[in-house]
Amino acid sequence: MVDIVRSASNPVTHPDGRYGAKRVENKSAQEDFKDLDKKIGKQLEKKIERFEKKEEEQFQKEAGSKEIKKKKRFSPRTYALLGLFLILSGGVVYSAIEFLPKAKIQITAKKTDWNYVEAVIAAKDIAAVDISQKQIPAEVFSVKKNFNFSFAATGKKQIEKKAGGKIIVYNSFSSDSQPLVSGTRFQSPDGKIFKLTEKIIVPGAQVVEGKIVSSNIEATVIADQPGSQYNIGPISRFSIPGFQGTPKERVFYAESKEAMKGGFIGEAAYPTDEDIKKSKEKAEKDLKDYVDSYLSLQIPPEFKFIDASRQFNIIKEEVNSNTDEKGNFTVFAEGESSVIGFREADLISLIEKTAQSNLGANFKIKNYQLEYGVGRPDFKKGKISFAVDFKGVFEEPIDIELFKQKILNKDEKELKIFISSFSNIQKTTVSFWPFWVKKTPDNIKRITVEKL
Numbered sequence: 001m002v003d004i005v006r007s008a009s010n011p012v013t014h015p016d017g018r019y020g021a022k023r024v025e026n027k028s029a030q031e032d033f034k035d036l037d038k039k040i041g042k043q044l045e046k047k048i049e050r051f052e053k054k055e056e057e058q059f060q061k062e063a064g065s066k067e068i069k070k071k072k073r074f075s076p077r078t079y080a081l082l083g084l085f086l087i088l089s090g091g092v093v094y095s096a097i098e099f100l101p102k103a104k105i106q107i108t109a110k111k112t113d114w115n116y117v118e119a120v121i122a123a124k125d126i127a128a129v130d131i132s133q134k135q136i137p138a139e140v141f142s143v144k145k146n147f148n149f150s151f152a153a154t155g156k157k158q159i160e161k162k163a164g165g166k167i168i169v170y171n172s173f174s175s176d177s178q179p180l181v182s183g184t185r186f187q188s189p190d191g192k193i194f195k196l197t198e199k200i201i202v203p204g205a206q207v208v209e210g211k212i213v214s215s216n217i218e219a220t221v222i223a224d225q226p227g228s229q230y231n232i233g234p235i236s237r238f239s240i241p242g243f244q245g246t247p248k249e250r251v252f253y254a255e256s257k258e259a260m261k262g263g264f265i266g267e268a269a270y271p272t273d274e275d276i277k278k279s280k281e282k283a284e285k286d287l288k289d290y291v292d293s294y295l296s297l298q299i300p301p302e303f304k305f306i307d308a309s310r311q312f313n314i315i316k317e318e319v320n321s322n323t324d325e326k327g328n329f330t331v332f333a334e335g336e337s338s339v340i341g342f343r344e345a346d347l348i349s350l351i352e353k354t355a356q357s358n359l360g361a362n363f364k365i366k367n368y369q370l371e372y373g374v375g376r377p378d379f380k381k382g383k384i385s386f387a388v389d390f391k392g393v394f395e396e397p398i399d400i401e402l403f404k405q406k407i408l409n410k411d412e413k414e415l416k417i418f419i420s421s422f423s424n425i426q427k428t429t430v431s432f433w434p435f436w437v438k439k440t441p442d443n444i445k446r447i448t449v450e451k452l
Contacts, residue, residue: 100433100434101432101433101434101437101441101446102432102433102437102441102446102447102448103407103430103431103432103433103437103440103441103446103447103448104430104431104433104447104448104450105407105428105429105430105431105447105448105449105450106428106429106449106450106452107398107403107425107427107428107449107450107451107452108425108426108427108428108452109395109396109397109398109424109425109426109451109452110395110396110423110424110425110426111366111393111394111395111426112359112363112393112394112395113391113392113393113394114355114358114359114392114393114394115389115390115391115392116351116354116355116388116389116390116392117387117388117389117390118134118387118388119134119385119386119387119388120134120135120136120347120350120385120386120387120388121133121134121135121136121383121384121385122135122136122137122138122340122341122342122347122383122384122385122386123135123137123138123381123382123383123384124137124138124139124140124340124382124383125381125382125383126138129346129349129350129353130350131350131353131354131357134350136342136343136346136347136349136350137342137343137346138340138341138342138382138383138384139303139340139341139342140338140339140340140341140379140382141295141298141299141303141338141339141341142295142336142337142338142339143291143294143295143298143336143337144291144315144334144335144336145287145290145291145294145334145335146287146316146332146333146334146335147283147286147287147290147332147333148330148331148332149279149282149283149286149287149330149331149332149333150328150329150330151271151275151278151279151282151328151329151330151331152269152275152327152328153269153270153271153272153275153321153323153327153328153329154269154271154272154274154275155269155270155271155272155275156267156268156269156270157267157268157270158266158267159264159265159266159267159268159270160226160227160264160265161226161262161263161264161265161268161322162222162223162224162225162226162227162230162262162263163222163223163227163228163230163231163232163260163261163262163263164194164197164220164221164222164223164260164261164262165194165220165221165233165256165258165259165260165261166218166219166220166221166256166257166258167186167194167218167219167220167221167238167254167255167256168216168217168218168219168254168255168256168257169200169202169216169217169218169219169252169253169254170202170214170215170216170252170253170254170255171202171203171204171205171214171215171216171251171252172205172212172214172251172252173205173247173248173251173252174204174205174212175204175205175206175207176204177201177202177203177204178201178202178204178248178252179199179200179201179202180196180199180200180201180202180219181196181199182195182196182197182198182199183195183196184196184240184242185224185240185241185242186221186238186239186240186254187238187239187240187241188232188235188238189235189237190232192223192224192229192230192232193223193224193225193241194221194222194223194224194230194238194260195221195222195224196219196220196221197219197220197221197222198219198220200217200219201217202215202216202217202252203215203216203217214251219254221260223260223263226263226264226265227263227264227265228263228264228265229263230260230263231259231260231261231262231263232259232260233256233258233259233260234255234256234257234258234259235255235256236255237253237254237255238253238254238255238256239253240252240253240254262322268323268327269323269327270321270323270329271319271321271323271329275329276319276321276331279319279329279331280317280319280331280333283317283331283333284314284317284333284335287314287333287334287335288312288335288337291312291335291336291337292310292312292337294337295337295339299339299341302343302344302345303341303342303343304341304342304343304344304347305339305340305341306372306373306374306375306384306386307372307374307375308374308375308376308377308384309339309340309341309375309377309384310337310338310339311337311338311339311377311379312335312336312337312338313335313336313338314333314334314335315334315335315336316332316333316334317331317332317333317334318331318332319331319332320332338379340375340377340379340382340383340384342384344370347370347388348365348368348370351365351388351390351392352364352365355392355394359394360396362396362397362424363394363395363396364394364395364396364397365392365393365394366392366393366394366395367392367393368390368391368392368393369390369391369392370388370389370390370391371388371389372386372387372388372389373386373387373388373389374386395424396424398422398424398425398451400449400451403449404444404447404449405444406418407440407447408440408441408442408443408444408447409439409440409441409442410439410440411438411439411440412430412438412439414439415430415439415440
């Protein structure tokens with residue numbers, strides 16, 4: 001368009017002398033452009049119409065979809081679910097109000113330090129705790145045991161030993177008993193003589209259905225001579241040379257069920273004085289350890305024992321210097337262990353009652369430390385005295401269940417006034433749950449009280 005305007009302002013003369021031929025050409029071009037503008041305009045209008053129509057259809061489609069959704073959301077089923085939800089919500093709120101409220105109270109009671117440093121007596125003849133005499137009941141426990149201890153002999157010497165063993169003596173002669181003195185001889189089939197070591201009385205025979213049934217008794221014998229040749233047996237029949245040539249010769253006899261032992265001639269081990277000394281010390285120690293351990297197992301666990309409350313005594317001690325085939329000798333020892341014990345609960349009761357006479361009858365021990373001095377026992381009288389060093393903390397007890405009953409359905413102000421009436425409460429911390437709760441529940445089960 002800009003170019004066309006410039007051409008009209010500078011006319012060109014046509015060869016035939018006419019003007020305007022060029023302008024006619026310009027007018028025709030303008031019309032062509034106008035036609036083109038109209039054509040393009042119509043095309044644009046159609047495109048706009050199609051776009052608008054499409055947009056309208058899409059809008060109607062979306063609007064219809066939303067309307068359908070609205071109809072589905074507010075269907076009867078939806079209303080029923082909504083109602084159920086509201087009912088449940090109401091139930092939850094009601095439960096929260098009716099059942100959830102809780103109260104937690106922490107109480108710190110007032111405490112008082114109190115010490116007790118005294119000498120106390122525990123005696124078996126005291127029946128109960130006596131705070132005025134500082135005495136408590138005690139018990140004496142004791143046990144006896146004995147053992148044969150074997151030790152190796154280190155000495156050597158020339159010795160002669162006689163064999164010995166057990167025999168059974170029979171009486172098939174009559175119903176009368178038969179005494180046999182110590183040293184009575186018994187002879188083996190090969191002529192070896194063994195003698196009774198002590199007197200015996202052989203019981204009389206019995207008559208059963210007209211027949212004589214022999215009686216018997218066991219006895220100890222020793223060989224007439226030393227030496228290993230007397231280590232014989234068992235022997236089925238020993239005769240009694242003293243009855244030879246008499247009616248008793250065949251009806252009084254003996255047998256051995258085990259071999260005779262110990263016969264020896266030659267060099268053998270024997271215990272020296274040093275062996276015997278050391279063996280006694282070892283036997284006494286081992287016996288004491290065993291008896292003490294055995295005694296401890298017999299004592300009830302509630303009893304307390306302090307230093308010097310135990311005693312061990314040797315009642316009997318014998319050394320057999322004869323050695324066996326392995327060169328060992330024996331020490332027999334019998335001992336008794338005794339201990340004086342008391343129940344520590346009785347001592348604590350004594351201390352607590354003494355404290356109550358100073359602090360007040362309601363005071364109880366909260367915690368304590370207790371140390372004992374060395375005891376001074378008297379086993380004959382069955383008592384022991386000892387020093388105690390007690391450091392304790394006392395407090396007045398609070399009846400928690402009664403306290404909970406008294407604070408039902410109280411608000412913070414009422415609760416504060418009630419708690420302040422307790423002189424034995426030092427500090428109290430109260431917390432409610434949930435956050436909207438402002439008073440203690442009316443149900444005691446939903447109240448927690450902790451005593452610190």
